[in-house]
Structures are given as C-alpha cells and as structure tokens.
Amino acid sequence: DGGITQSPKYLFRKEGQNVTLSCEQNLNHDAMYWYRQDPGQGLRLIYYSQIVNDFQKGDIAEGYSVSREKKESFPLTVTSAQKNPTAFYLCASSINRETFFGQGTRLTVV
Amino acid sequence: EDQVTQSPEALRLQEGESSSLNCSYTVSGLRGLFWYRQDPGKGPEFLFTLYSAGEEKEKERLKATLTKKESFLHITAPKPEDSATYLCAVQSDNYGQNFVFGPGTRLSVLP
Numbered sequence: 001d002g003g004i005t006q007s008p009k010y011l012f013r014k015e016g017q018n019v020t021l022s023c024e025q026n027l028n029h030d031a032m033y034w035y036r037q038d039p040g041q042g043l044r045l046i047y048y049s050q051i052v053n054d055f056q057k058g059d060i061a062e063g064y065s066v067s068r069e070k071k072e073s074f075p076l077t078v079t080s081a082q083k084n085p086t087a088f089y090l091c092a093s094s095i096n097r098e099t100f101f102g103q104g105t106r107l108t109v110v
Numbered sequence: 111e112d113q114v115t116q117s118p119e120a121l122r123l124q125e126g127e128s129s130s131l132n133c134s135y136t137v138s139g140l141r142g143l144f145w146y147r148q149d150p151g152k153g154p155e156f157l158f159t160l161y162s163a164g165e166e167k168e169k170e171r172l173k174a175t176l177t178k179k180e181s182f183l184h185i186t187a188p189k190p191e192d193s194a195t196y197l198c199a200v201q202s203d204n205y206g207q208n209f210v211f212g213p214g215t216r217l218s219v220l221p
Contacts, residue, residue, distance in 0.1 A: 004153075006153075031207060033208070035211075040119075040213055041213055042114065042197070042199075042210070042211030042212050042213045042214070043154075043197070043199075043209070043211040044211075045208055045209070048208060050207075058208070088151075090153055090154070092153075094207065097141075097142055097159065097201070097207070098156065098159075099144070099156065099209070100156065101146075101153035101154045101155075102153050103152055103153045104151070104152065104153050106151070
C-alpha cells in the first residue's frame with residue numbers, strides 16, 4: 001500500500017530534550033512537508049523540501065530542524081529551543097498539486 | 111499576507127439537515143483552493159480542489175463551489191459519519207506550492 005507513515009503516534013518529551021519524529025513515504029513524491037496543528041488554529045508550515053538534500057524554513061521553523069538525505073524520508077527534530085512543543089505534527093508529501101498527509105504524531109511535554 | 115478564515119467554527123446538524131460551510135480567502139493570485147476532511151487524531155483526507163471562480167465539484171453528499179472571494183462546502187442530507195473537521199486551504203502566488211490553511215469547521219451530525 002502506498003502512503004505516508006509517521007511514527008510514533010504518541011511521543012512524550014521531557015523539558016530540555018530533543019526528540020525526532022519520523023516520516024516515510026513510498027509514493028515517490030519529491031516534495032515533503034511538516035506542519036504543526038494546534039486547537040483552533042490552521043495547520044502551520046514548519047519546514048518543506050522540494051528535493052533531496054534541500055529544504056526551506058516555513059512560517060514557524062524556530063526550534064525545529066530537518067534533514068532530507070533520502071527521497072523517502074523527512075525526519076523532524078524538535079529541539080529544546082522550541083518552547084511550546086506540545087502539538088499534533090503532520091507530515092505530508094505532494095506531486096502535481098495533490099497533497100497527502102500522514103496520520104500524525106501527538107507530542108506532549110511532560 | 112494571504113489569509114484564510116472559515117465559518118462557523120462549529121456546526122451541529124440533525125441527520126438529514128442540509129447546510130453549508132464557508133471558507134473566505136484573501137490571497138495574491140489564487141492557484142488553487144482545497145478542501146480536506148479530518149477525523150479526530152488523524153491526518154487530513156483530501157476531498158476537492160477548485161481552481162477558478164464558478165467551478166463546482168461533487169462527491170457523494172458534498173459539493174464544493176468557488177467564487178473570487180470564498181468557497182462553500184454544501185452538505186446535503188448529512189449522516190452521522192459525515193461528522194469531522196473540514197479544513198480549507200489555498201495555494202497562491204505568494205507561497206508557490208505551499209498551503210495556507212484555515213482553522214477548520216467542526217461538524218457534528220446527530221442521529
């Protein structure tokens with residue numbers, strides 16, 4: 001089955017820790033995205049990548065980092081510099097204006 | 111700056127009671143308007159893309175329309191399984207392939 005797989009589904013982070021969220025796609029899409037979703041707000045773009053080994057900051061990149069070493073993979077690291085990381089994180093990939101989302105990772109700071 | 115708003119924030123309908131959700135946008139050069147459905151704790155699921163004013167698309171009980179300033183998602187005779195959050199997003203000349211999302215409308219259909 002083709003699709004986007006995010007893991008883990010739930011993640012708990014202690015204050016001061018870095019955590020990495022996984023996103024893998026087997027759709028052969030060049031473009032991949034990370035969004036953050038908070039209650040009552042639209043999805044906000046964190047980082048995006050149009051091609052392997054290249055990525056750009058979105059609207060709320062501070063406190064986050066990404067890599068794109070393979071076409072299939074676009075992991076997101078939430079660093080200790082992100083002061084309010086509790087949110088629902090969504091990974092997406094797209095081709096020809098069709099965008100598909102993963103099932104999300106819910107990150108909670110404990 | 112591109113902006114997308116959605117109304118109402120939440121809507122409760124009885125099964126079979128038709129209604130419409132609104133998505134208003136202010137963008138520089140609309141490239142496309144997208145509707146998604148999102149169930150709790152899940153990723154958004156694609157519904158429709160509209161590209162130009164006057165365009166309409168239908169899928170089962172849903173119909174999306176587009177004008178120069180807003181889009182409507184019409185729900186005809188809804189069923190409880192239509193309960194979800196409906197998200198609107200736009201692509202524009204400002205953002206290229208990236209989306210600007212609205213906050214969503216949370217729809218509840220009661221049996």
